[in-house]
Amino acid sequence: MLPNIQKVIESDQCISCGACHHICPKNNISLEFNKFRNVHEAKILNHTLCEGCPRPCDEVCPSIEVSFEKWDFDRVGPLKEVFIGGFSSFRDNGVSSSGGVVRSIISQALEEDKDVISLCKTKENFPAHYEAVLFDDITNINKLPGSIYHSVSFFEAISHIENSKKEIVLVSIPCHLEGITKYFIKKDKKLLDKIILKVGIICGWSYTNLSYKNFCASTNIDSEKVKDISYRGQNKIGYLELSCEEDTYSFDRRNFNSPHEELRYRSSFSSDMNRSRCLQCQNHLNVQSDISIGDAWLKRLGSKKESIILSRTIQGAEFLKKVVSNFSNNLESGTIKDIYESQGEDLIEGHRAEVFRSLDKLLNKNYVTYNFISSKKRPSLLSLSLHFLTYFLILFRRYFLYKRHYKTYKFFYLFTKPRMIYSYLKYFLNKLKINS
């Protein structure tokens, strides 16, 4: 019988953390790029080798079971302090996504001669490729990317941790940290102690690579020639920048000149493009980290590039103190209310995820589940119904997406999104007015 990770892979629940690959005693799992779904994922090489195997791969996979024993008090997770703001030297450098907090922490770690494991651009040639690297040179700090919101491979992180001779600072999104943690708990808990600081990125979703490829297709940019992607180009929130060898293309994601531009952008970066696992994820706040860092989307800050920082553990609090004393910052204290405002209640409480998971379970006999704890807060009937409807609309639109019928996909996207219908109506009414 095949291990359950086969179902995880088939149902797009694999997030390429690498835990199964490293634990497999028969070297029977590789990482592949699935060209149909456009994601990095694990692949079992020889099914017959799995016969009689005690399946350690299932035990370490974060898409089968994640146990958050300490997560029974509230859904924000362990918390010592909350901060809002950023570190000016990195926030303003045009590379950082929000407050430059991650880069400041990495700089401090490198000054203290720690090894840092973080996502990096790894090939100078086309197309853009990012993976987990062991980062040890502070002069390269701006070669780290800002936030890469599409599928990346994190397979190598575990071997970097195992091979490093130093103490390690690990920068990771929640699901990758879940897999890495499960792996070391199974393999050797002592190796987990090598990681002296887990810097957790707060993560609402990641897209399949179809997302930026679909966008490129409708802008006549060859996606195979994209060397680098900045989702916050020109040091501004809302700018998408695609760098090719001969040119750099910028797109404002906040102001569209026409509804066609809006449709192109929104249909390429919508939740239809989210990985299936993201639609069911309930650990967006990265509860296993020592410090979680995200964007502070607070009304009082406008659209300034600032971060929200959740200091969770004693190690996290102490490390952050050193960073604060070494780098110029504008941090102020925040509250739990700020966390809810910046991320939205639904994302933190996981109501949509619960609806999506229940429906998947109902419709999919191959379903494999994780054991998240249900939220104590109950959502309104209206929001439950909207999540229910959204689930089926995503399934419907994705059908055309996976068939690569991009035009049909866009057509249905337009007619199932009230916001898009409104934009087109406004546009045509304006045209009528001008003509009359």
Ligand SMILES: Cc1cc2nc3c(=O)[nH]c(=O)nc-3n(C[C@H](O)[C@H](O)[C@H](O)COP(=O)(O)OP(=O)(O)OC[C@H]3O[C@@H](n4cnc5c(N)ncnc54)[C@H](O)[C@@H]3O)c2cc1C
């Ligand atoms: C997929 C994804 C989804 C996100 N969703 C949200 C959200 O919903 N809400 C929110 O508040 N914040 C979210 N963020 C976090 C936010 O975009 C910033 O990364 C965060 O605020 C840190 O900004 P910074 O300026 O301190 O870090 P930066 O100076 O920009 O450093 C970012 C660091 O993150 C690493 N990194 C980039 N992409 C990835 C990746 N895919 N996986 C692992 N490491 C990566 C880089 O190597 C770099 O070290 C998301 C980030 C990612 C990667």
Ligand code: SF4
């Ligand atoms: S069942 Fe055993 S042999 Fe098969 S992939 Fe899993 S760990 Fe490897």
Ligand code: SF4
């Ligand atoms: S352990 Fe990680 S890489 Fe392997 S199947 Fe699960 S999610 Fe994918």
Ligand code: SF4
């Ligand atoms: S939303 Fe969850 S599953 Fe998706 S990339 Fe982020 S942490 Fe991973």
